[in-house]
Amino acid sequence: MTQEIAQAPRSETVTRVGAEQAVRSVDLARAARLGALGGVSAVFISAIGMVEAFADRILIQPYLSLGYTALFLIPFIFGYLAAKRPPAIEGVKLAPVGPRNVLAGLIAGTIASFGPILLILLAPVLDLREIFLAISPRLLKILTFDRELTQGIGLLLISNLGIGTVAGFIPLIPRRFRRPLLNASMWTLLVALLQILVQAFLLGLGLQRLNSFIYSPLGGLTAVSALVVFLVLSIPYLIAEFTDLRVRERLEALPEGQRRNMRLGSILVALVFVAVVPQIVGVFASEVLDLVGIFLLMGLGLNIVVGFAGLLDLGYVAFFAVGAYVTAILTSPSSPSITPELTFWAALPFVIIAAAMAGLVVGTPVLRMRGDYLAIVTLGFGEIARLLFISEALFPYVGGAQGIIRIPKVAVGEFTAASPTEFFYPVAAFLVLAIYITWALENSRIGRAWKAMREDEPVAEVMGIDTVQAKLSAFIMGAIIASFGGALFASKIGSVFPHSFQILVSIQVLVLIIVGGMGSIPGVMVGALVIIGLPELLREFAEFKFLLYGALLIYMMLNRPEGLLPSRERARELHQEEMLQDAWLIQERAAAESQPKIEETSA
Amino acid sequence: MALLTTRSLAKAFGGLRALDNLDFEIEEGEIVSVIGPNGAGKTTFFNVLTGMIPSDEGEIHFDGHNLVGLRPNQILRLGVARTFQNVRLFPNMTVRDNVTVGRHARTRSGMISAILRTPAFRREEEETRRKAEETLSFFGSRLVGYRFDQPAFALSYANRRRLEIARAMSSEPKLLCLDEPTAGMNPRETQELTELISKMRDEKGFTIIVIEHDMRVVKGVSDRVVVLDYGRKISEGTYDEISHDERVLEAYLGKKTAEAA
Numbered sequence: 001m002t003q004e005i006a007q008a009p010r011s012e013t014v015t016r017v018g019a020e021q022a023v024r025s026v027d028l029a030r031a032a033r034l035g036a037l038g039g040v041s042a043v044f045i046s047a048i049g050m051v052e053a054f055a056d057r058i059l060i061q062p063y064l065s066l067g068y069t070a071l072f073l074i075p076f077i078f079g080y081l082a083a084k085r086p087p088a089i090e091g092v093k094l095a096p097v098g099p100r101n102v103l104a105g106l107i108a109g110t111i112a113s114f115g116p117i118l119l120i121l122l123a124p125v126l127d128l129r130e131i132f133l134a135i136s137p138r139l140l141k142i143l144t145f146d147r148e149l150t151q152g153i154g155l156l157l158i159s160n161l162g163i164g165t166v167a168g169f170i171p172l173i174p175r176r177f178r179r180p181l182l183n184a185s186m187w188t189l190l191v192a193l194l195q196i197l198v199q200a201f202l203l204g205l206g207l208q209r210l211n212s213f214i215y216s217p218l219g220g221l222t223a224v225s226a227l228v229v230f231l232v233l234s235i236p237y238l239i240a241e242f243t244d245l246r247v248r249e250r251l252e253a254l255p256e257g258q259r260r261n262m263r264l265g266s267i268l269v270a271l272v273f274v275a276v277v278p279q280i281v282g283v284f285a286s287e288v289l290d291l292v293g294i295f296l297l298m299g300l301g302l303n304i305v306v307g308f309a310g311l312l313d314l315g316y317v318a319f320f321a322v323g324a325y326v327t328a329i330l331t332s333p334s335s336p337s338i339t340p341e342l343t344f345w346a347a348l349p350f351v352i353i354a355a356a357m358a359g360l361v362v363g364t365p366v367l368r369m370r371g372d373y374l375a376i377v378t379l380g381f382g383e384i385a386r387l388l389f390i391s392e393a394l395f396p397y398v399g400g401a402q403g404i405i406r407i408p409k410v411a412v413g414e415f416t417a418a419s420p421t422e423f424f425y426p427v428a429a430f431l432v433l434a435i436y437i438t439w440a441l442e443n444s445r446i447g448r449a450w451k452a453m454r455e456d457e458p459v460a461e462v463m464g465i466d467t468v469q470a471k472l473s474a475f476i477m478g479a480i481i482a483s484f485g486g487a488l489f490a491s492k493i494g495s496v497f498p499h500s501f502q503i504l505v506s507i508q509v510l511v512l513i514i515v516g517g518m519g520s521i522p523g524v525m526v527g528a529l530v531i532i533g534l535p536e537l538l539r540e541f542a543e544f545k546f547l548l549y550g551a552l553l554i555y556m557m558l559n560r561p562e563g564l565l566p567s568r569e570r571a572r573e574l575h576q577e578e579m580l581q582d583a584w585l586i587q588e589r590a591a592a593e594s595q596p597k598i599e600e601t602s603a
Numbered sequence: 604m605a606l607l608t609t610r611s612l613a614k615a616f617g618g619l620r621a622l623d624n625l626d627f628e629i630e631e632g633e634i635v636s637v638i639g640p641n642g643a644g645k646t647t648f649f650n651v652l653t654g655m656i657p658s659d660e661g662e663i664h665f666d667g668h669n670l671v672g673l674r675p676n677q678i679l680r681l682g683v684a685r686t687f688q689n690v691r692l693f694p695n696m697t698v699r700d701n702v703t704v705g706r707h708a709r710t711r712s713g714m715i716s717a718i719l720r721t722p723a724f725r726r727e728e729e730e731t732r733r734k735a736e737e738t739l740s741f742f743g744s745r746l747v748g749y750r751f752d753q754p755a756f757a758l759s760y761a762n763r764r765r766l767e768i769a770r771a772m773s774s775e776p777k778l779l780c781l782d783e784p785t786a787g788m789n790p791r792e793t794q795e796l797t798e799l800i801s802k803m804r805d806e807k808g809f810t811i812i813v814i815e816h817d818m819r820v821v822k823g824v825s826d827r828v829v830v831l832d833y834g835r836k837i838s839e840g841t842y843d844e845i846s847h848d849e850r851v852l853e854a855y856l857g858k859k860t861a862e863a864a
Contacts, residue, residue: 436718437718440717440718440720441714441717441718444712444714444717444724444728445707445710445712445713445717445727445728445731446713446714446717447717448696448700448703448704448707449704449707451693451696451700452693452696452704452707455693455694455695455696456691456693458655458675459687459691459693460693460704461655461674461675461676462653462654462655462675462676462679462685463676463679463684463704463705463707463708463770463771463774464676464679464680464705464707464708464709464774465676465704465707465708466674466676467676473713473714477714569695569696569754570695572695572754572756573694573695
C-alpha cells in the first residue's frame with residue numbers, strides 16, 4: 001500500500017486534489033428537518049405535561065423556570081446540531097465555519113417554534129384534552145408567556161429564532177472558549193437544578209453567606225449569582241484549555257512504585273471523603289445516598305454476572321429479595337414463625353449461605369442457555385421469587401402481602417445506625433467490600449475465565465475452563481453481593497413486603513450498569529448516581545422517570561454503547577472496527593505525508 | 604503403547620459420514636500430519652478428539668484414559684490442546700491474558716484465595732504471568748514487550764495464529780493439535796513456522812498432530828502422514844511413501860501432480 005502511493009506519478013496527486021474540491025458545508029435542508037424534529041419534541045414534552053409540571057420550579061429568579069428551560073433547550077439543541085460542522089469524510093473538504101452555520105441554527109430554531117405555535121392555535125379548536133389531559137389552559141398560558149394570542153405567538157417565534165441563532169454561533173466560537181463556555185453553562189444549570197443537594201452541602205460546610213448569595217430565598221439562582229457561578233465554574237476549564245497540564249500523561253509516565261502510591265493515596269482520600277460526606281450533606285441527601293449505595297451494591301453484583309461473565313440475568317431482584325427476607329426473618333421480633341432475633345451481623349452468614357444457595361438454584365437449570373434464552377428464563381425466576389414470597393404456601397414464614405415488620409437497624413456495639421446519615425456508614429462499608437471483591441476477582445484466574453467465557457464460550461471450554469463451574473461461581477458471587485444490598489435494605493426500611501421486589505428493580509439495576517459502563521467499577525458507580533440518585537434529587541422528574549430512562553437508554557445505545565465510564569475491554573469490543581479503521585487512516589496519512597519528500601529528493 | 608489411539612471412530616452429520624471407522628495412532632514425541640481434500644473429516648477429527656462434538660461410535664484412548672464422554676475442559680486437563688482453522692482467540696483480551704487463560708487448567712486458585720490475596724495466590728499469579736510471557740517469547744520478539752498489553756484483535760493475521768498456538772502451548776499439553784497453522788501466512792512466515800513446529804517437539808517435548816494443506820510444511824515436519832478421504836483413512840506412511848501411493852494421488856494430489864512426481 002505504502003509503496004503504491006509512493007510510486008504514484010505526480011499527475012495522480014493533482015487529480016486527487018481536484019476531487020477534493022467537492023466541499024462539504026452545512027446542509028440547510030437538514031437544518032429544516034432538525035427544526036421540524038425540534039418542533040415535534042416541543043409539542044411532545046408539552047403534551048405529556050412536562051412543561052407544566054416543571055413550570056413551578058424556578059431556576060433563575062424571577063423569570064426562568066425549569067419548564068421554560070426545557071422548552072428553550074429544544075431550539076438550542078437542535079439549532080446547535082444543525083449548525084455543527086458535518087463530520088469529516090475522506091477526500092471531501094470541509095467548508096470553513098461562517099454565516100451559513102448561523103443561518104442553519106436560525107432556520108432550525110425558527111422551525112422548531114412552529115410545533116408549539118400550531119399547538120397553541122389548534123388546542124382550543126380541536127379539544128385535544130380528551131386525549132392529552134396535560135394540554136390545559138395553564139399550559140397554553142405558559143406557551144404564550146401569559147400574553148395575548150398574537151403577542152404570545154410572536155414572542156415564542158422570536159425567542160426560538162433568537163435561541164437558534166445563538167446556538168448557530170457556537171461553531172464559530174474558537175475551540176478554546178467553546179468547551180469552557182458549554183461546560184460552565186451545563187454546570188450552572190446543574191447548580192440550579194440540584195439546589196437541594198448543593199444547599200445541603202454549603203450549609204453543612206457552614207457557608208451560610210455563600211448559600212444566601214447563590215440561592216434566592218424564593219428558590220433558584222438570582223441573575224447575578226447565575227452569572228457569578230458561571231464565571232467561577234468556567235475558570236478551571238479555561239485553565240485546562242490554556243495551559244499544558246496533561247495530568248494523565250504525566251501520571252502515566254511515573255514509575256510503577258510512585259503510581260502505586262498515588263493510587264493508594266487517592267483511595268485514602270476517597271475513603272475520608274466518604275466518611276465525612278453524610279455529615280456535610282445532611283439527612284435528605286444522605287437518604288438518597290443510602291438508596292444509591294444499596295442499588296450500587298446490586299449493580300456491582302450484577303456487573304460480575306453480566307459484565308464479566310456475560311450472563312444476562314433479568315431476575316436479579318430475586319437475590320435482593322432473598323437477602324432482605326432472610327435478614328427480616330432472623331432479626332425481626334415479629335417474624336411470623338421463627339424468631340431467633342439475631343443481630344444484623346449474626347444473621348449475615350445465614351444471608352450469605354441462603355443467597356449462595358439461591359444462586360445455585362437459579363444457575364443450575366440455566367447452565368445450557370445463552371443470550372436471549374437465558375434472559376427470558378431468569379426474568380421468569382425473578383417473578384417466581386416475588387410470587388413465592390406473596391404465596392399462601394410461604395405465608396406462615398414470610399407473612400405474605402403483610403410482609404415482616406420491626407426489623408432492627410444495623411448496630412455495632414453501642415452505635416445504632418438509626419438516621420439516614422448514620423446508616424450511610426454500614427452501606428459504605430459493604431460498598432468498599434463489594435468493590436474490593438469485584439476488583440480482586442477481576443484480576444484473578446476466575447476473572448479471566450469469566451471474560452474468556454464471555455468472549456467465546458466453546459473455546460473457553462476447550463482451553464480448559466470448566467464453564468459450568470465458572471457460570472455457577474458468577475451466579476453465586478453476584479447473588480451474595482445482591483443479598484448484602486437486600487439485607488441493608490430490609491434493615492434500613494425496617495420492613496419487607498413482596499411488592500418491593502418488582503421486576504422493575506432488576507431492570508433499574510441493569511440500566512444503571514449499562515449507562516455507567518458494563519464491566520467497569522467507576523462506571524457502575526456513575527450509573528448508580530445518575531439512574532438512582534438524580535431522580536431522587538430532581539423530584540420534578542420523578543413522574544417522568546421511566547420516560548427519561550428510555551430516552552437515555554436509546555441515546556446511549558446509539559451514541560455511547562460502552563457506557564459513560566467504560567472498561568477498556570468493552571470500549572474496544574464496541575469500537576473495534578473504528579479503531580482498526582483509525583489505525584489504517586493513520587498509516588495512510590503517514591504514507592501521504594512522506595510522499596512529497598520522496599518526490600523532492602528524486603527531483 | 605501409543606500416546607493416542609482411536610479405534611473405529613465414527614461421526615455422521617445426517618447422511619454425511621465425516622468420520623468413518625477411523626483407526627489412528629500416534630506415538631509419544633511423534634509429529635503426524637493429517638491431510639486430505641476439503642471435507643475429508645480432518646477438523647471433525649479434532650472436534651471429536653477434544654470433546655467439542657460427541658462421537659457416534661468408537662474409542663479414544665489417550666495416555667491411559669478413555670476420552671469418550673469427557674467434557675472439553677477435562678480433555679485439556681489430561682493434556683490435549685488445539686488451535687482452530689479459523690483462528691478463535693479472545694479478541695478483546697490482551698495478548699498476555701489470552702495465554703494466561705490457557706494456563707487455567709494448570710492453576711488452581713479459586714474465588715476465596717483471590718479475595719484474600721493469599722501468598723499462594725500471589726505466587727501462582729506471578730508464576731502464571733511469567734510462564735505466559737515465556738511462552739510468548741517462543742515466537743521471538745513478535746509477541747513480546749508492548750504487545751503483551753495489546754488486545755488480540757489488533758494483531759496481524761500471522762501473529763494471531765502464533766498467539767493461538769502460544770495459548771495452546773501454555774496449557775502444557777502432551778498432545779498439541781494444530782489445525783492448518785500456516786493458512787494465510789506468506790512463504791517466509793510458513794517456513795519459519797515449519798521450523799518452529801519441529802522445535803516445539805524437540806524443546807518442549809510435545810507430540811504434535813498437524814492438519815495441513817501446504818505440502819512443503821507436511822514434508823518439512825512430518826514423521827508420518829495420515830491421509831483421510833470421506834472420513835476414512837486411505838493411506839498412511841512417511842511423506843515419500845504416501846506421495847507415491849496411487850490412492851492418495853487420486854484422491855488428493857490429483858493426476859497432474861502424480862505425473863509430475
